[in-house]
Amino acid sequence: MNRLPKKIITIAPLVASVLIVIEIILTNQLVGGGAEVRSVDMSIDQLRQENAMLEQKVASESSLLSVSLRAATQGFVTPTKLQFLTIAPSELPVALANQ
Amino acid sequence: MWRVTAAFVTIAAIFLLVLVRLFYWQVIAGSRLRLEATSQYNLTFTLPAGRGAIVSQDGSPLAISVPAYLVFAQPVHIKNSAEFAKLVAPILLLEEKDVLAQITQEGRVWVPLIRKATIETVTALEALNLEGLGFEPVSMRYYPEASMAAQLLGFVGLDQNGDDKGYFGLEGFYDRELRGKDGRREVEKDVRGAPILIGEEERIPAQDGRSLSLWIDRALQHIVQTRLSEGIQKYGAKQGSIIVMDPQTGGVLAMASYPDYEPASYGSFEKELYKNSLVASTYEPGSTFKVLVMAAALNEKAVISTTTFDEAGPVRVGEYSIRTWNGQYRGIQTMTEVIQHSSNVGMVFVGNKLGRESFLQYIEDFGFGKLTNVDLEDEAAIPLRQDSQWREIDLATASFGQGIAVTPIQMAVAVASIANGGWLMEPHVVKRISDTKGKTVEMKPKRIRRVIGKEAAEVMTEMMINAVDNGEAKWAKPKGYRIAGKTGTAQIPVAGHYDETKTIASFIGFAPADDPQFVMLVTLREPTSSPWGSETAAPLFFTIARDIFLYKNILPK
Numbered sequence: 001m002n003r004l005p006k007k008i009i010t011i012a013p014l015v016a017s018v019l020i021v022i023e024i025i026l027t028n029q030l031v032g033g034g035a036e037v038r039s040v041d042m043s044i045d046q047l048r049q050e051n052a053m054l055e056q057k058v059a060s061e062s063s064l065l066s067v068s069l070r071a072a073t074q075g076f077v078t079p080t081k082l083q084f085l086t087i088a089p090s091e092l093p094v095a096l097a098n099q
Numbered sequence: 100m101w102r103v104t105a106a107f108v109t110i111a112a113i114f115l116l117v118l119v120r121l122f123y124w125q126v127i128a129g130s131r132l133r134l135e136a137t138s139q140y141n142l143t144f145t146l147p148a149g150r151g152a153i154v155s156q157d158g159s160p161l162a163i164s165v166p167a168y169l170v171f172a173q174p175v176h177i178k179n180s181a182e183f184a185k186l187v188a189p190i191l192l193l194e195e196k197d198v199l200a201q202i203t204q205e206g207r208v209w210v211p212l213i214r215k216a217t218i219e220t221v222t223a224l225e226a227l228n229l230e231g232l233g234f235e236p237v238s239m240r241y242y243p244e245a246s247m248a249a250q251l252l253g254f255v256g257l258d259q260n261g262d263d264k265g266y267f268g269l270e271g272f273y274d275r276e277l278r279g280k281d282g283r284r285e286v287e288k289d290v291r292g293a294p295i296l297i298g299e300e301e302r303i304p305a306q307d308g309r310s311l312s313l314w315i316d317r318a319l320q321h322i323v324q325t326r327l328s329e330g331i332q333k334y335g336a337k338q339g340s341i342i343v344m345d346p347q348t349g350g351v352l353a354m355a356s357y358p359d360y361e362p363a364s365y366g367s368f369e370k371e372l373y374k375n376s377l378v379a380s381t382y383e384p385g386s387t388f389k390v391l392v393m394a395a396a397l398n399e400k401a402v403i404s405t406t407t408f409d410e411a412g413p414v415r416v417g418e419y420s421i422r423t424w425n426g427q428y429r430g431i432q433t434m435t436e437v438i439q440h441s442s443n444v445g446m447v448f449v450g451n452k453l454g455r456e457s458f459l460q461y462i463e464d465f466g467f468g469k470l471t472n473v474d475l476e477d478e479a480a481i482p483l484r485q486d487s488q489w490r491e492i493d494l495a496t497a498s499f500g501q502g503i504a505v506t507p508i509q510m511a512v513a514v515a516s517i518a519n520g521g522w523l524m525e526p527h528v529v530k531r532i533s534d535t536k537g538k539t540v541e542m543k544p545k546r547i548r549r550v551i552g553k554e555a556a557e558v559m560t561e562m563m564i565n566a567v568d569n570g571e572a573k574w575a576k577p578k579g580y581r582i583a584g585k586t587g588t589a590q591i592p593v594a595g596h597y598d599e600t601k602t603i604a605s606f607i608g609f610a611p612a613d614d615p616q617f618v619m620l621v622t623l624r625e626p627t628s629s630p631w632g633s634e635t636a637a638p639l640f641f642t643i644a645r646d647i648f649l650y651k652n653i654l655p656k
Contacts (some may be wrong), residue, residue: 034288034295045236049166053218056165059243063159064321082577082654091285 151308153269155317160243162252167239168221172210174202174233178615197434215239246361248320250375251354254362254452254573267373271476276532279308312531314350321644322351330639331357337629340377342507346515346618348544349524358392378478381504385589386441387607388500391513392562393449394437395461398555401452404435408448421447438562439570450498459486463526463548464512465504467524473526511620514607518615523547564612572637577645579655584608585631601625604632606640611653
């Protein structure tokens with residue numbers, strides 16, 4: 001009966017010491033991880049910013065202002081005269097009339 | 100004994116000093132020291148709320164927020180102020196001497212140099228690697244379509260606290276919805292300034308502003324703006340404005356004024372340009388007003404389209420003589436011809452038939468003298484004069500649209516009621532408001548009141564179609580379409596009399612007349628090629644109508 005408590009008395013401080021060392025190491029690692037968190041935060045900000053910039057670029061490129069400018073440089077012009085053809089169903093080509 | 104006393108007094112004095120010092124630290128300097136301590140072990144980030152976007156009917160952005168930076172200087176960390184100013188000023192497009200003056204000003208520890216710097220500017224500044232130069236992320240408004248719908252959109256400036264605030268147009272009217280609420284994150288930091296993972300953290304998330312989806316059709320807006328600009332050049336007008344509305348819902352499909360400005364660089368334009376003349380300025384509508392008086396008379400059955408009167412010559416009203424616009428008198432005229440030839444004399448006849456009380460009631464019912472409640476800042480409306488103040492001559496001139504001041508949007512809303520069968524609609528620019536969580540509020544079309552019956556509206560529409568087909572502007576009309584419209588040429592009142600040479604030319608109409616897709620008002624101020632609406636505003640109206648038919652795939656009959 002007396003041997004068991006003695007063993008416990010011997011081992012317990014050792015276990016406690018090991019746990020304390022582990023806790024110190026882990027805490028130290030966690031504290032050091034702050035720098036990593038900061039770097040992740042910065043990456044998030046950076047990506048968010050890039051995303052916003054891309055959004056701006058898409059908005060700018062798809063604006064009617066740039067589309068009309070590009071169309072003009074590529075030779076597109078506004079139609080000056082429109083002509084509409086009105087065809088009676090009986091006058092449609094056979095292929096279309098049967099549809 | 101004296102030694103004991105001296106020791107006691109000394110100890111008591113020391114305690115008193117300690118007490119005084121403690122009182123100073125705890126009470127007087129307490130809050131400052133707490134703040135300093137907090138700043139030593141806490142890291143606080145502002146989580147800026149994004150301002151909501153403004154998008155057109157098809158979801159294309161008209162205004163969005165993009166990242167930018169507040170560039171600041173901390174004079175205490177600057178080694179060589181002159182060198183600093185010399186390097187920084189050209190990148191920020193500032194005067195070197197101004198920058199130097201600011202950073203060398205005594206007692207300044209933090210100097211904002213520029214509030215909305217682009218990322219390219221900041222990248223160039225970072226490359227200088229200067230001590231005492233800092234950047235803080237902010238957001239900046241970006242308008243992809245530049246000056247498109249400028250007066251409709253408004254702009255974002257700064258309030259007295261240096262915070263973003265919307266002014267004019269939608270940015271001003273919906274500022275509270277758009278701006279959102281900044282958040283905050285506070286974490287404990289280590290000696291290197293990095294956050295401590297096991298430390299305490301307080302986080303209040305930012306609430307982004309709500310986004311506005313408009314009735315504005317981007318392509319239509321582009322058409323209207325381009326054509327207005329061309330029209331201003333072609334007819335040598337001083338100013339011009341166009342509004343296109345859906346008569347069934349009151350939704351504003353396009354709205355353009357000229358001259359305009361660029362919201363992104365609003366500071367470099369005249370302040371007079373900020374106001375949207377379509378809602379904030381009044382004008383005398385001239386002959387376009389005749390359709391409303393005639394519609395009222397038809398509704399009251401005071402006249403029918405075939406009622407005749409003898410246009411024998413000028414009509415006397417008290418001491419005044421009212422003539423036709425061209426001095427020609429056509430004898431027996433039907434009401435349809437009165438509108439077709441835009442007869443002032445005929446309209447005095449119609450006004451008399453309608454009667455004073457009905458006349459005034461209809462003016463009010465069509466929405467004149469009151470705000471239309473369009474969701475734009477700066478809407479103005481001149482109250483109508485008291486009923487008792489209307490003299491006989493005032494009623495006579497108002498019957499053909501002179502001596503009464505209206506806003507273009509009031510006119511468009513009033514004529515839209517003829518197009519939609521008699522309902523006065525509340526005009527709206529915003530169709531829906533949505534937040535970042537997906538919650539959406541639809542702005543449902545709102546009928547204010549029925550002004551005229553369906554039958555009167557239909558007869559009036561036919562009279563307006565006839566005016567387009569056989570009136571002064573028939574040469575410009577696109578063939579094969581039924582368009583209801585009316586020209587207007589109003590003289591401009593100057594210091595109690597009408598200027599003989601200056602006019603406001605206008606044309607109001609809707610199409611296709613049998614199933615109106617749009618009602619449009621074109622106004623040109625002081626056109627120089629011709630003073631008449633039929634030779635300036637009307638052809639511009641028809642040019643735009645032709646574009647709209649093509650765009651909306653509306654085929655001729």
